[in-house]
Amino acid sequence: MTDQSASLAGRSGGRASITTRVWLDIALFIGYVALSAPQTTGIPFHEYFTVVFIPIFIAHIVLDWAWVKRVFRRSDRKRSGEVRFNRAFDIVIFIAMVVVIYSGFLVSEAMLPDLGFQPAQSDFWFTIHDAGGNLLILLVGIHLAMHWPWIKRNIGRIRPSRTVAA
Amino acid sequence: MNAWLSRNTVPILLVLAASAVVIAGFEILDAVAGGPTAEPTTETGAAADDLQGIASLAGLIKVALFLLIPGAITVAVRRSLEGRTAKP
Numbered sequence: 071m072t073d074q075s076a077s078l079a080g081r082s083g084g085r086a087s088i089t090t091r092v093w094l095d096i097a098l099f100i101g102y103v104a105l106s107a108p109q110t111t112g113i114p115f116h117e118y119f120t121v122v123f124i125p126i127f128i129a130h131i132v133l134d135w136a137w138v139k140r141v142f143r144r145s146d147r148k149r150s151g152e153v154r155f156n157r158a159f160d161i162v163i164f165i166a167m168v169v170v171i172y173s174g175f176l177v178s179e180a181m182l183p184d185l186g187f188q189p190a191q192s193d194f195w196f197t198i199h200d201a202g203g204n205l206l207i208l209l210v211g212i213h214l215a216m217h218w219p220w221i222k223r224n225i226g227r228i229r230p231s232r233t234v235a236a
Numbered sequence: 237m238n239a240w241l242s243r244n245t246v247p248i249l250l251v252l253a254a255s256a257v258v259i260a261g262f263e264i265l266d267a268v269a270g271g272p273t274a275e276p277t278t279e280t281g282a283a284a285d286d287l288q289g290i291a292s293l294a295g296l297i298k299v300a301l302f303l304l305i306p307g308a309i310t311v312a313v314r315r316s317l318e319g320r321t322a323k324p
Contacts, residue, residue, distance in 0.1 A: 103299055103303075106299045106302075107295035107298070107299050108295065109291040109292050109295030110292045110293070110295040128248060128252075131247070131251050132244045132247045132248055132251065135244070135247040138247075164254065164258075168255045168258040168259060169258060169259075169262055172255075172258075172259050172262070173262075192266070192270060193270075194266050194270040204302065207298075207299055207302035207303055208302050208306045210303060211302060211303040211304065211305065211306035211307035211310070212306045212307065212310045214303070214307055215307040215308070215309075215310035215311045215314070216310060216314070218307075218311060
């Protein structure tokens, strides 16, 4: 979240503390990197961990709901270019994330077969999952860079404070 | 946890509804443009083990590069734009 958008969220009265949001975002980032490298973590982890990742992803949006509401409010059209870019970009990321997760279930090789379901292996969904997954990593890189000032400012809040000996 | 869920029911439902809309859109796309069923092809034996090791490292490198390169470009573009719009 940028300086301007952070102040927007603050003014609209976000309910989650910054510390909670920072910790959640760290969990989301680590989880996302782990999910994005199925060649490294293995397909079973890739698929089962998605079930853990989905609530974290939803919570990431819900905890910033005050910001979401504010930037999507119709009466507030006079936003800076950066906020408008972030708004459009976040919609694209959301769509990409939903499609990649959903297509992942449709091409499941471990989790769904373990549960007794045999998803039909479709070229369409394989292509969507593969290409969408790669595209999503690029989008997340840009998303992090766009919100870098917020990350830099707030990551310091979760560092343990140093006590100076008297 | 329950209190948090009940307090945020509306946003959660909206996120789920938006997800359902996206999924429905892509299901329609699949119905219109979906191709035939894929036949999985797998390597076996020592070649597969070698490939597994290489792919394991390549997977991490790919994620790092895919995150860092667009991120760095975005930061550079942002700084350049900020520098251009900053008043002297």
